Amino acid sequence: MAKLLKTSVKLALIQLATTADKAHNLRHARTKVLEATKAGARIVVLPECFNSPYGTKYFPQYAETLLPSPPSESQSPSYHALSSLARESNAYIIGGSIPELESSSKKLYNTSLTFAPSGKLLATHRKVHLFDIDIPGKIRFKESEVLSPGNKITIVDIPEYGKVAIAICYDIRFPELATIAARKGAFLLIYPGAFNLTTGALHWELQARARAMDNQVFVGLCSPARDMQAEYHAWGHSMVVDPNAEVMGELEEGEGVLVVELKGERIEEVRKGIPIYDQRRFDVYPDVSEGFGRGEE
């Protein structure tokens, strides 16, 4: 069987301290990404809403239309900063997420951009499941008040390494997305995400380890650093989990860079020991398997 992760690779998660100053956030992201690539990282991930504060009132104000051509740099500063950073650092950059304004429909999305070391945009993922929750006395948040949902699963094929699936934060709570990506051959599920002090304590690590365990793949969750002066208090604790659901590395709540080496043979080793991947009984639950695919593409 061909290895899903073709060769070992260093993955970095940047737990960035974000501010209300977008230009500062972009400069600061550059410094941290270069720190990670100096340590050997080849795939670098930024957090959800890395260029703006996280909050529905901020999304319209910080939103950018994605315009690749150079004269549009002032309209798409984050797009261009990420593209040139990928070139400068010679790494694959999974640019967390940014508020996006789709120019024709005027709709807003929470969107992740992934760039190749050439600076080329490889994929965009618009958050599919909007974060709409209401836990009395704890937290109410309704992304759907201003954002529209995306409608696709995002998998990036990196020729050197293999397939990486990208989704955003609340998307992690929907295991179908992860399972479909794994059945399509992803070796790594990446979730830029900003959980909070209520749900972070309960479910952040649990979700990461569950998605890794169910699918026997690597999982990376990348949060902004916690800022108790901000309106939204991010959980932090960015982490990488291995295909056996073991935590390979985790940050605390402050700013930090986590670099972890993903070993090429680990997925097959785990799947050999506990072969659930090949033991699924699609004959017993064919409705569930619809759309999951029967193997790698």
Ligand SMILES: NC(=O)CCC(=O)C(=O)O
């Ligand atoms: N930004 C988000 O989608 C937050 C998701 C979250 O906190 C959760 O509990 O789920």
